[in-house]
Amino acid sequence: MKERYGASPxxxxxxxxxxxxxxxxxxxxxxxxxxxxxxxWLAGAIMLHDMVLWPAYTTLDRLARRGRPAGWVxxxxxxxxxxxxxxxxxxxxxxxxxxRTYMRVSGESWEGYAGRxxxxxxxxxxxxxxxxxxxxxxxxxx
Amino acid sequence: MRTPPGPFRPGFWKSPLRGxxxxxxxxxxxxxxxxxxxxxxxxxxxxxQPDLGRNALVDxxxxxxxxxxxxxxxxxxxALTQGLHVNAGLVxxxxxxxxxxxxxxxxxxWPPARTPADGIERAAIALLVASTGFLSATGVANMQYWYVxxxxxxxAHYYAAVVFVVALAVHLVVKLPVALRAYRSRGxxxxxxxxxxxTRPEPDGDTVAVAPDPPTISRRGLLAAVGGGxxxxxxxxxxxxxxxxxxxVAFLAPRRAGGFPVNKTAAGAKVTDAMVGAGYRLxxxxxxxxxxxxxxxxxxxxxATHTLTLGCVEGWSTRQQWTGVPLAELARRAGVDEPAExxxxxxxxxxxxxxxxxxxGQVADARSLLVLRAGGEELTLDHGYPARIIVPxxxxxxxxxxxxxxxxxx
Numbered sequence: 433m434k435e436r437y438g439a440s441p442x443x444x445x446x447x448x449x450x451x452x453x454x455x456x457x458x459x460x461x462x463x464x465x466x467x468x469x470x471x472x473w474l475a476g477a478i479m480l481h482d483m484v485l486w487p488a489y490t491t492l493d494r495l496a497r498r499g500r501p502a503g504w505v506x507x508x509x510x511x512x513x514x515x516x517x518x519x520x521x522x523x524x525x526x527x528x529x530x531x532r533t534y535m536r537v538s539g540e541s542w543e544g545y546a547g548r549x550x551x552x553x554x555x556x557x558x559x560x561x562x563x564x565x566x567x568x569x570x571x572x573x574x
Numbered sequence: 575m576r577t578p579p580g581p582f583r584p585g586f587w588k589s590p591l592r593g594x595x596x597x598x599x600x601x602x603x604x605x606x607x608x609x610x611x612x613x614x615x616x617x618x619x620x621x622x623q624p625d626l627g628r629n630a631l632v633d634x635x636x637x638x639x640x641x642x643x644x645x646x647x648x649x650x651x652x653a654l655t656q657g658l659h660v661n662a663g664l665v666x667x668x669x670x671x672x673x674x675x676x677x678x679x680x681x682x683x684w685p686p687a688r689t690p691a692d693g694i695e696r697a698a699i700a701l702l703v704a705s706t707g708f709l710s711a712t713g714v715a716n717m718q719y720w721y722v723x724x725x726x727x728x729x730a731h732y733y734a735a736v737v738f739v740v741a742l743a744v745h746l747v748v749k750l751p752v753a754l755r756a757y758r759s760r761g762x763x764x765x766x767x768x769x770x771x772x773t774r775p776e777p778d779g780d781t782v783a784v785a786p787d788p789p790t791i792s793r794r795g796l797l798a799a800v801g802g803g804x805x806x807x808x809x810x811x812x813x814x815x816x817x818x819x820x821x822x823v824a825f826l827a828p829r830r831a832g833g834f835p836v837n838k839t840a841a842g843a844k845v846t847d848a849m850v851g852a853g854y855r856l857x858x859x860x861x862x863x864x865x866x867x868x869x870x871x872x873x874x875x876x877x878a879t880h881t882l883t884l885g886c887v888e889g890w891s892t893r894q895q896w897t898g899v900p901l902a903e904l905a906r907r908a909g910v911d912e913p914a915e916x917x918x919x920x921x922x923x924x925x926x927x928x929x930x931x932x933x934x935g936q937v938a939d940a941r942s943l944l945v946l947r948a949g950g951e952e953l954t955l956d957h958g959y960p961a962r963i964i965v966p967x968x969x970x971x972x973x974x975x976x977x978x979x980x981x982x983x984x
Contacts (some may be wrong), residue, residue, distance in 0.1 A: 440688025441747065447694045450744035454701050457736035460633070466725035471904030473723060474734070477591055477707025478700065481674050481682060497790060506791050510799045513818060517676070517803045518810060521667055521714055522826040530828070539839040550823045552806075 486521075489513075507564040512554035518549055579669055581682040590786035591793055592676055593776030595760045598753035599797065600673040607666040608706070608742070614659035615735055618642060621652050623967050627917055627931030630971075631728045631845060632769060646939040649966035650893075651883025656969070657815030663713055670802035672796070677774070695748060702741035708734045717805050717888045718828050766794040788967025811834060815979040817883075829890035836956045837970055843922040845976045850960050852919065856944075860982035861909030869960045871948060875899045875907070880941045886970040896964045898945035901937045905982050910937065913937050913982035918963055921976040930972040934966045944977060 437444060461470050498507050524530045525545040535541050592737065621644045624630035645651065687693030709731060716727050723730070768774070773789040776782050778867060791799070813824030822832045840846075848984025856872060858865040878900050882934050885891040916937045922928040936942055942965040946953060953959040965973060 435602050436690070438691030439793055443691055444694070446747050447698055450698055450740045451701075452739040454698075454737045455734045457740075461638070461733040464726055466723075469608075469723060469725050470730050473711065473730075474708050476705040477711055480707060480711070481703070482672070482678070484710055484822075485671070488673065502811050506799075507797065510723055510802065513799065514803050514806045517668055517671075518806055518826065522718070522810060524715055524718035524720035525826055529722065533719040533721060534609075534828065536842045537838045539841075540836075542828070545826060549665050552810075552825060553797060566710050568767055 449561070505559045510546055511560040512551070513554035515549075518552065546559075575685070577684045577976055581679070582684045584679075584784045586682075587679045587781075587783045587949060589897050590773060590775040591791070591796060591825075592679065593782045594642035594756035594779035595675045595776055596793060596796075597673065597726045597781065598756040599667060599755075599793075600676055600800075601749065601753060604666060604669045604673050605746070607662050607669060608738075610658055610662040611666060612735065612739060612742075612840075614655045614662070615731075617655045617765060617970065618652075618659060619732065619965075621655070622972065623931070623933055626915060626933060627932050628926075628929060632732045635817060636732075643933050643935055644695040644967065646942065646966045646968075648938055649880075649890070649941065650711065650883035650885065650971050651967040653817075653883045653891035654887050656887055657812075657891065660713070660980055661808060661812050661815055665712065665804040667710060667714075667739075667807060668800045668818070670710065672800045673702070677781055678854070683780075686704050697895075699742050699743050700835070701737055702745055706743060727973060742906075745929075757807060766797070768792055768794075768914055770795070772793045811889070817893055827890070829886075829888070834957065835890065835892055839874070840955045840973075841921075843976070844924065845922055845955070847849050847955070850955065850976065854960055856961060856977065857979040858904060858908040858982070859979060860913065860984070863909075865908055867907075869946075872899055872961060875901055877946070878940070878944040880943065880966075882941060882966050884964065884965055884970050884973060895942055895950065896945045897947040897950070898943035898961070898964070900940055901932075901942040901944060901965075902940065904944060904980060905937060908980070908982050910982035910984060915983040917981040917983065918974045918977060919979035919981070920974045921978040927971045930974050931972055932963075932965060932968075932972075936968065939966060944980070 461467065478550075493509060496508060519526060522545070525542060526547070526549050528565060531542045566571065577583060620633070620642070622629055622631060623644055624634060624636075630636075644766065646797040687696060692724065712727060712731055712734070713725055715722055716731075721727070756779070771794045773792045775786045806880050806928070809823065810826040812827075813820035813822065813825050814827035814829040821827070821830050821832060829835050848911075854869055855866040856868075858867065874981070877897055879895060879897040881893065881895045882889055883893045893902050902917065905911075912934070914933040914934050918930050918932065920928045930944075944964050945958070946960065948957060953962060957978070961977045963973045963977060
């Protein structure tokens with residue numbers, strides 16, 4: 433059994449139990465209105481990283497590294513990465529996606545999110561630049 | 575069958591940082607964060623007390639609902655659990671991305687399943703990745719009022735969480751020994767001592783590059799960058815969860831405006847001036863006979879003042895001084911001793927949250943009020959004038975506004 437299956441029967445039973453429970457939960461979800469969109473979002477959740485985010489950041493990173501000395505690139509990719517991460521997680525406020533709903537429920541409007549994201553990004557780039565300058569100075573003087 | 579080109583070939587992978595130890599560290603950090611998110615998520619489900627009245631937002635027959643009464647203290651309990659849920663969820667995003675990066679060569683392994691065991695494991699991992707991404711994406715969109723998904727968020731988020739928990743449990747059973755082996759052979763923290771110059775690929779493991787590039791960042795550097803990303807997301811949002819002056823620091827939080835935030839305006843709830851005018855009556859039911867009280871009657875009853883925190887499911891909170899009639903006092907006026915439940919009805923004409931059922935302990939708590947004044951001022955219409963509920967530790971939306979009826983049940 434082990435030779436053909438590739439693991440112990442406990443491995444198989446644990447997975448069958450998990451898949452059965454997950455299938456139960458998915459069947460419950462499929463009874464909800466808009467279940468097609470739930471399936472789409474589940475599939476999209478895998479694709480978003482593997483087919484969009486990962487190829488995008490890997491390509492950008494390889495371009496940034498090309499022909500440059502090791503260590504140089506971190507001063508760029510860390511602040512750029514954090515800025516991109518803020519955009520990814522707060523895309524709805526930065527791009528005013530939920531503003532109409534927000535105004536209806538809260539009576540207030542959203543202002544300045546894109547501007548604050550740009551300001552914080554600029555601060556990150558300036559801080560990384562200052563750090564690079566300070567380190568290269570102290571490196572050349574010693 | 576021939577191995578397809580590109581990422582399916584082992585030589586494609588160049589990072590010298592990938593390996594079982596790196597994955598174990600990222601996986602351990604992610605496990606702690608996602609455990610906090612999952613536990614607080616199910617606690618939020620329990621805090622809505624789905625077994626009472628029509629409180630259930632997910633199917634009321636769903637198993638593993640609540641087997642304890644949600645406590646009434648401390649008053650910031652729900653603000654804490656839900657603040658943890660939303661903020662730990664945000665903090666987990668960079669760790670999740672790094673974890674996926676560390677194992678992505680496995681996505682392109684050839685053949686796709688080496689054994690049946692490998693195949694079933696990968697099916698479970700697909701469910702884990704799908705549910706984690708689904709929960710993150712819908713959670714992030716929902717907290718920012720972007721209802722782009724067009725399905726019932728609460729139900730879908732709940733069932734996806736069940737998929738996530740079972741898929742994570744089986745993943746742990748399989749991978750915990752792999753992680754422990756990596757920690758034992760390489761030391762839990764030893765690889766963090768190496769700077770860029772001393773960073774070497776891990777000696778073995780199926781995600782280790784066969785022809786790695788020279789390192790451009792150390793392992794501790796990678797973890798610091800991930801931590802920096804997590805910190806940025808935390809600072810961007812956490813102020814709305816803590817409230818007070820920190821709210822302004824939360825530079826991307828949806829609820830960063832100061833003052834006393836309105837969850838839903840009267841206009842949004844379709845409550846009009848006519849509904850709360852001179853004709854307003856509060857109906858007390860459950861006793862020998864129905865009792866009608868005008869706003870002046872309510873003002874003439876004994877009042878109490880308490881400073882309590884109101885926490886929203888979206889992860890923001892506000893602390894206010896509330897003045898009103900204790901619910902226990904209203905139960906006595908209605909002629910019901912120690913009610914087992916209280917069904918609160920709103921004047922709001924529609925919506926699932928136009929009513930909420932409170933448990934015995936919540937009605938009995940001396941700090942549970944039918945609020946007439948907040949911060950020493952009469953309630954504004956948007957905050958629930960003429961009367962709203964405040965119960966310590968209760969999820970925000972169950973503190974019903976524009977209360978029209980109280981039905982005490984024994």
